[in-house]
Amino acid sequence: MVRSFGIVLSLFLVFTAVECFAQSPAFEVASIRPSSYAGDELNELNVGRELISTAPGSLTIRGASLRVCIQWAYNVQAAQIEGPGWLKDAGFDIVAKASKPANDDQLRLMLKMLLADRFGLKAHTEHKEMQVYELTVAKGGPKFHESTTGGPPLFGNAGRGALVAERVSMSDLAEKVSEPLAHPVLDATGLKGRYDIHIDATAYMASAGNDGGGQMDIMSLLFTAFQQQLGLKIESRKDATEILVVDSVEKTPTEN
Numbered sequence: 001m002v003r004s005f006g007i008v009l010s011l012f013l014v015f016t017a018v019e020c021f022a023q024s025p026a027f028e029v030a031s032i033r034p035s036s037y038a039g040d041e042l043n044e045l046n047v048g049r050e051l052i053s054t055a056p057g058s059l060t061i062r063g064a065s066l067r068v069c070i071q072w073a074y075n076v077q078a079a080q081i082e083g084p085g086w087l088k089d090a091g092f093d094i095v096a097k098a099s100k101p102a103n104d105d106q107l108r109l110m111l112k113m114l115l116a117d118r119f120g121l122k123a124h125t126e127h128k129e130m131q132v133y134e135l136t137v138a139k140g141g142p143k144f145h146e147s148t149t150g151g152p153p154l155f156g157n158a159g160r161g162a163l164v165a166e167r168v169s170m171s172d173l174a175e176k177v178s179e180p181l182a183h184p185v186l187d188a189t190g191l192k193g194r195y196d197i198h199i200d201a202t203a204y205m206a207s208a209g210n211d212g213g214g215q216m217d218i219m220s221l222l223f224t225a226f227q228q229q230l231g232l233k234i235e236s237r238k239d240a241t242e243i244l245v246v247d248s249v250e251k252t253p254t255e256n
Contacts, residue, residue: 025109027059028099032118032253035063035091053152056101059111061094066119066249069094073111074123076244077178077185083123083246090251118253123246132239133185135174135232143231146193153194165197173197177222177234184241189232201225 052072053060061069067087071078081087098110115121153168155176165173169192174185201221226232 025098025102025106026113027096027110030094030096030114030118031256032114033093033256035093054104054107056103057098057107059094059096059107061092063091063093065089065091066115066251069111069115070121070123070244070246073108073115074244075108076242077175079178079182079184080242081244081246083249086251087246087249092253115249119250121246121249123244123249126243126245127240128243129238129240130243131183131236132241133177133181133183134188134235134237135170135177135185136188136235137190138227138231138233141231142189142191142195143229144195144197147196149196162200162202163198165195167194168197169194177226180222181219181234185234186239197230199225199229 051062051064051068061072064072065088067078067081067083069092070076070081070083070087094111094114096110096114098107102110112121147167149167151167153172154166155168155172156164156166163176165176168176170187170189174187178185223234226234
């Protein structure tokens with residue numbers, strides 16, 4: 001009887017493992033090719049062009065560095081990734097489709113598997129106390145309005161020091177601001193819609209402080225421009241933040 005129970009239990013564990021493996025999300029077809037631009041360059045050279053777009057069951061990535069692909073797959077900001085510096089160098093175009101409709105959360109899981117399979121990506125998470133910034137609504141409320149148009153969120157440059165955003169959430173904006181600040185930015189605005197935003201920091205450039213090397217103090221500029229033009233505050237604090245540590249990854253993907 002004990003032996004029979006052991007056999008039944010072993011078969012149950014095998015079938016459970018097979019079922020879990022079969023249920024693991026994966027793209028049915030996927031193509032990865034080198035792109036002309038790295039993801040960090042794309043926003044500057046192709047204003048208004050979509051970097052990552054999704055539809056139910058499909059994912060299209062254009063000109064994205066491997067760092068940007070990892071960001072999207074793990075749903076973290078660039079400042080939350082610790083890995084080799086070359087992650088932001090080479091750009092890739094990825095077109096992938098699932099066998100059935102899938103939402104963005106499922107597509108992120110599929111992209112994780114694709115990066116592991118094609119780039120050998122291995123990563124783990126840690127919690128690390130570090131400086132973070134918090135985006136909140138300033139006294140008087142926001143000075144922008146909800147978008148009235150449809151389509152994906154877009155960021156574009158409207159000249160040096162000017163930023164135009166269409167249909168962006170506050171978490172989208174927080175992630176965008178995290179890039180020049182080089183630290184995670186947390187959305188604490190409580191605003192749940194999608195918004196059209198225009199900010200022009202050129203007026204502050206002449207009066208912005210320098211770091212001693214003749215470079216503009218980007219933090220002072222952002223803090224002032226956001227509060228005066230958008231009605232938003234950016235405040236600094238220490239917090240235990242989740243970090244994604246890249247253990248190993250290849251520069252070149254395996255063949256399609």
